[in-house]
Amino acid sequence: xxxxxxxxxxxxxxxxxxxxxxxxxxxxxxxxxxxxxxxxxxxxxxxxxxxxxxxxxxxxxxxxxxxxxxxxxxxxxxxxxxxxxxxxxxxxxxxxxxxxxxxxxxxxxxxxxxxxxxxxxxxxxxxxxxxxxxxxxxxxxxxxxxxxxxxxxxxxxxxxxxxxxxxxxxxxxxxxxxxxxxxxxxxxxxxxxxxxxxxxxxxxxxxxxxxxxxxxxxxxxxxxxxxxxxxxxxxxxxxxxxxxxxxxxxxxxxxxxxxxxxxxxxxxxxxxxxxxxxxxxxxxxxxxxxxxxxxxxxxxxxxxxxxxxxxxxxxxxxxxxxxxxxxxxxxxxxxxxxxxxxxxxxxxxxxxxxxxxxxxxxxxxxxxxxxxxxxxxxxxxxxxxxxxxxxxxxxxxxxxxxxxxxxxxxxxxxxxxxx
Amino acid sequence: xxxxxxxxxxxxxxxxxxxxxxxxxxxxxxxxxxxxxxxxxxxxxxxxxxxxxxxxxxxxxxxxxxxxxxxxxxxxxxxxxxxxxxxxxxxxxxxxxxxxxxxxxxxxxxxxxxxxxxxxxxxxxxxxxxxxxxxxxxxxxxxxxxxxxxxxxxxxxxxxxxxxxxxxxx
Numbered sequence: 001x002x003x004x005x006x007x008x009x010x011x012x013x014x015x016x017x018x019x020x021x022x023x024x025x026x027x028x029x030x031x032x033x034x035x036x037x038x039x040x041x042x043x044x045x046x047x048x049x050x051x052x053x054x055x056x057x058x059x060x061x062x063x064x065x066x067x068x069x070x071x072x073x074x075x076x077x078x079x080x081x082x083x084x085x086x087x088x089x090x091x092x093x094x095x096x097x098x099x100x101x102x103x104x105x106x107x108x109x110x111x112x113x114x115x116x117x118x119x120x121x122x123x124x125x126x127x128x129x130x131x132x133x134x135x136x137x138x139x140x141x142x143x144x145x146x147x148x149x150x151x152x153x154x155x156x157x158x159x160x161x162x163x164x165x166x167x168x169x170x171x172x173x174x175x176x177x178x179x180x181x182x183x184x185x186x187x188x189x190x191x192x193x194x195x196x197x198x199x200x201x202x203x204x205x206x207x208x209x210x211x212x213x214x215x216x217x218x219x220x221x222x223x224x225x226x227x228x229x230x231x232x233x234x235x236x237x238x239x240x241x242x243x244x245x246x247x248x249x250x251x252x253x254x255x256x257x258x259x260x261x262x263x264x265x266x267x268x269x270x271x272x273x274x275x276x277x278x279x280x281x282x283x284x285x286x287x288x289x290x291x292x293x294x295x296x297x298x299x300x301x302x303x304x305x306x307x308x309x310x311x312x313x314x315x316x317x318x319x320x321x322x323x324x325x326x327x328x329x330x331x332x333x334x335x336x337x338x339x340x341x342x343x344x345x346x347x348x349x350x351x352x353x354x355x356x357x358x359x360x361x362x363x364x365x366x367x368x369x370x371x372x373x374x375x376x377x378x379x380x381x382x383x384x385x386x387x388x389x390x391x392x393x394x395x396x397x398x399x400x401x402x403x404x405x406x407x408x409x410x411x412x413x414x415x416x417x418x419x
Numbered sequence: 420x421x422x423x424x425x426x427x428x429x430x431x432x433x434x435x436x437x438x439x440x441x442x443x444x445x446x447x448x449x450x451x452x453x454x455x456x457x458x459x460x461x462x463x464x465x466x467x468x469x470x471x472x473x474x475x476x477x478x479x480x481x482x483x484x485x486x487x488x489x490x491x492x493x494x495x496x497x498x499x500x501x502x503x504x505x506x507x508x509x510x511x512x513x514x515x516x517x518x519x520x521x522x523x524x525x526x527x528x529x530x531x532x533x534x535x536x537x538x539x540x541x542x543x544x545x546x547x548x549x550x551x552x553x554x555x556x557x558x559x560x561x562x563x564x565x566x567x568x569x570x571x572x573x574x575x576x577x578x579x580x581x582x583x584x585x586x587x588x589x
Contacts, residue, residue: 004570004574007570010573011542012542016443017436017440020435020436020443021436023455024435027435027455031431031456031459031460032427034456034460035427035431035459036463260425
């Protein structure tokens, strides 16, 4: 062994691999969740409670991602004044996300009938034949409240950026003052970013996914059929008063080949697209498994109530290729009063399909108890997931609505299930 | 553009261990883990802004966080004691094959922490001098001086013949 090799081997042997590996396994889930719940802003970040991370991270990422990207490369923001965005507001056939699911409910579930309804759904699921196919397919329409008008935002951001660049040059030898100036700049950007629009608009897009059950192939096509709509005609009038700014600057579909990477169920990183079809099919076994997962999950944030955990994990599982047995067991677990979920029957989803809503509430950003309602709607005739909604108290427009338009197995990549 | 969450997850999966290993050169165990989490939180916020390769940048963020948290630099002997305790460096394994291990460790312990860092950045992470200099927050020239100094002293220590002389000096 020559000298150089000997040194290299010595130093390499000092690398604490076993311990970093251990830490990696212990910390991964919480670190990812913590990152995903923070907006991708340059300096400041709001902390969302873990309970809200799932719906709000989508919104936060959309809003803050825009801002972060804008700060880096403002000139890359498209100046294309395509009218395709908001002009579709009146388009027939696409109604503004209907928002009064709660109000439409014909029956409010009592504990007893919630249980009955869920046990009936479990029975339906259990009687379903075990189907399979080469690819799992899903088509999801996602509607989110618009938080920023990109061009307005850029128009306000650019002077701030210029001002900051001048300050940076001016104060480059005065670190303390530079730091204070940076802080001031960040605060202004944050204010700009969190400023509320004077109207309520909703941006929708469709994502299709194919996931191979056999190998690592798959495809995801996001951002299809982008539309911006207004909650009411008054909102549209206010938008016109504001100069009809474009409300979506990202209208092109994007295709990604390959199996979807990343997390199947945030916070449950031991669940993967490939192992969920092996989840228990007995009620007690599945319940034990979910409580196990909850215990692991809880370590990263002790404030997540079981009901919200059940809602989140339940929606993740109901939107994934689990077996009919697991689906039946899941409804049985949710039927237990210990799941903390309440039900309402006769609730309409974004496509006008009716089903049963299962819901719970949690605190909002400001920590107001029950400020957010989490609702999942399933079809009690087929036990299939129809939609999930996240609604702020006092608001008739959901922050987030994901409508499962189609789900099931197909024979090949690109194929769609028969309706 | 890829999904930000996927990109971030990949970044985390690829580099977590590297960043933590680097933080452990300076910080106590719990602190090192927290600073590593903090580093990735910064990376998430700057996701659209990450250089390629991202590792030197990540290590640079960790170094800044260490400084902000006023984690003092360890003396060489503390560092080596810690590394020897953390690593998988066990008797009869790799150690057996490395001539003059004790001597080399003694030399490492006598080096300045920045010189140890220089060797480690090149060896553990395969960084080029430019990348390592970025991570270490110094000029490539300074980095090369540190690296060369550390290697020369280690090479001296690993020479078989004057081992007893060396022990006499130590």
